[in-house]
Amino acid sequence: MRKLKKATALLLCLLMTFSLAACGGGTTKETGGTGEKAENGEAQADSGSTGILTETGTYPIVKEPIELTLFCVSMPNVEDFATNDFTKFMEEKTGIKINFETGSRDDWETKLNLAFSTGDYPDMIMFASPSQAKYGVKEGILLQLDDLIEANMPNYMANMGEYIDATRQTDGHIYAICGLNECYHCMYAKKMWVNTYWLDKMGIDVPTTTDEFYDACKKFLEINPTGIAVGGAKDGWHARFEEWMTNAFILSPSKSQDYRVEVGLAPEGKIRTIANTDEYKEALKYMNSLYKLGAIYDGDFTQTEEQLRALANQEGEPVLFLPCGTISNHFDADNNNETYRHYQVMAPIAGPDGTRRATYMKYAGLGEGDFFVTDKCKYPEAALRWIDYFFTTEGALSSQYGAEEGTDWVLNPEGKKGLNGEPAMYEVLNPYSGEAQNHDWQDVQVKYFPAEFRLGESTDQNVDVGTSLGLEKLLYDATKEKMEPYAQKEGDWDVLPYLKLTDEEATKIQTIGVEVENYIEENKVAFITGRKDFDKDWDSYVKGFDNVGLPTLLEVYQTAYDRQSSK
Structure with missing residues (x-):
């Protein structure tokens, strides 16, 4: 089960990255499993399906047509997967007909969990991420893929080899095929945009320090009393102004697992939350000063990103600073081009001690689970060879834009x-x-x-x-x-990789994670708006973390991190 590293090194020598049809170093053993599992959880073969596969890395994948069911998330910009041109292309290329089952972005998890509970689930799952700890490690519904990957996915092995070990679960096995989407600007998505029209009108440059930022807000409100100096929203793609401002005092870590608990890897190498540190306290004090100035208003904590967009698009360009991953989330470049052009990205501002950080979300590109094979699948090898095509340049382009080279x-x-x-x-x-x-x-x-x-x-x-x-x-x-x-440096606070939790660990912190998140959020707003006093209330706020279970949350995270780091 640990042959992947050696196999990866060999394949990387034999296969060119982005190969359109890799040769897997000779014919591999074709098992065509029935979905029955041995004691170790690996899919086993039977004589009824042996020999149905063609040579690894060639197309079609099967010697005679087969059908597989696939559950995926539906999207409004794809009319019908069953009749889609790319679906037809894949059927012709591979010899595998896909029967689709879908769920929306809002209900896919409920549908899939129900299917698992009733036993009526598909052969494959794509673009949806069921719990690997529960349905893989614990229940065995999701197949262990370690050896199957080696034997059937030459493109995945060649192009994703350095990432494969990061996909192992708590038992050391692999249950998912993970995609890679290394979006450069997305890894620095905690951006602040400034309206240069207003800066020019005020005769000032883009702020580079917290003092200059404060002064810009002050001058803006003096000439535009009804304006919004700092925009913000409770949701959206990094539309929270607090994240960007915190980076002038201490690194604002990414969302951890499913919870916004301000947890990162501290300089001493231990997992901690920044939300009880002196630096975070100073960040909130600074934001409180902006609130007192009138630069931050209560709507920043309660409105949706869509409401912020509507506000920013009002006549007169009323918002000076806008947090978001991309300005296109707020303005239409075609229909509101003048305003669109007025906004530019700011570099992070420096705090009183010189801290100046841009959160580098370096783990954001690796998917945690994008494709799964279940124990219902008669042909797991064929399923993996089918998805292996997506790990070629041709496959990546064809699925996204269409399969007609020269036209798409x-x-x-x-x-x-x-x-x-x-x-x-x-x-x-x-x-x-x-x-x-x-x-x-x-x-x-x-x-x-x-x-x-x-x-x-x-x-x-x-x-x-x-x-x-x-x-x-x-x-x-x-x-x-x-x-x-301005990305975090070695020896600084750092972001965490996605932690592989056991089903028991995930269940243990399910309620705690929500409670810690709510506790941080409620107190953050209370301190910024002045409903809580830093001198009178900060110590009791810090002690209160014990009551909402922060020590347990950190213990679970530390255990998971140490377990992953030792592999």
Whole structure:
């Protein structure tokens, strides 16, 4: 079961990254399992399915057509998976007909859990992430894939080899195929955007320190008393102003597991929360000063991202500073272009002691579970060979944009450069669309988009970044210039990888995680708005963490982190 590292090294030598059809070093043993499991949980073969597979790495995958059921999440911009052009392409290429079962973004988890409980679940699951601790490690519904991956997924092994061990669960086994979507600007998504129209009107530069930020808010409110100096929302893609401001005092970590509990890896190597530190206290004090100034208003803590968008789009451009991962979340570059052009990304501001951080969410690109095979599947090898196609350049492009080379995309377009200024790897001719269509799967697939792939898309180097066509270059340039230089350094606080918890551990902290999150959120707002006093109430706030179970939460996280780190 631990052969993956050696196998990966061998395959990396034999296979070129982005190979369109890898040769797996000769014919592998074809088992075509029945879904029955031996005592160790591995799928076993029987004579009824032996020999149905073609040679590994060749297409079609099977010598005679078979059918498999697949559960996935439906999306509004894909009309019908059953009749989709890419679905038909995959059936013709692989010899495998897929029968789809779907759930929406709101109910997929409920549907899938019900299917597991009744025993009426599909052969495969994609673009949905059931609990591996419960349905894999504990119940064995999700198959262990260790040896099956080695024998049947040459592209996955070659292109994802360095990440495979990170997908192991608490028992040391692999239950999921994980995608990779290394979005450069997404890894620095805790951005603040400033309206340069107002800066020019005030005759000041982009703030670089907390004092300058305060002064900018003060001047803005003096000339625009009804304006909003600092926008914010309770949800959305990094639309909380508090995260960005905290980075001037102490690193604001990413959301941990399913909870917003401000937990990270402290400099001494232990998992702690920043929410009871002196630095966090100073951050809240600073935000309190902005609140007293009138720069922060109560709606920032309660409104949705959509409400913030509506507010920002009001006549007169009423918001000076806007937190969000991308300005396109707030403004339409085509329909409100003047305002869109007025906003630019700010570099992080420096706090009183010089702290100046941009949270680098370095683990954000690796999916935690994008494809699973269940013990109902008669042909797990075929299922894995089917998904292995997605880990090629051709598969990644075809699933996202359509499978017609020369019409949907071209490889190595002559004379063109990628987003990073290097020779382009590909050019998209049928761009992504938010409108309903039936040509490709858009986002509903296992993505293999490593950094070099995303940055290798053909991009006009002189594209107008103030238009919708220039958004990716706008985000890339801003991230490179203003965010990456301030990423956390070695010996600093750091973000956590996704922790693999046992089912018992996950259950143990299920309620605690919510309670700690609510406790931090309620007290954060109380201190910022002045409902709580720092001199009178801070010590009791810190002691109160014991009552909501923070020590238990940290103990579980530390155990999981130590377990993963030792492998």
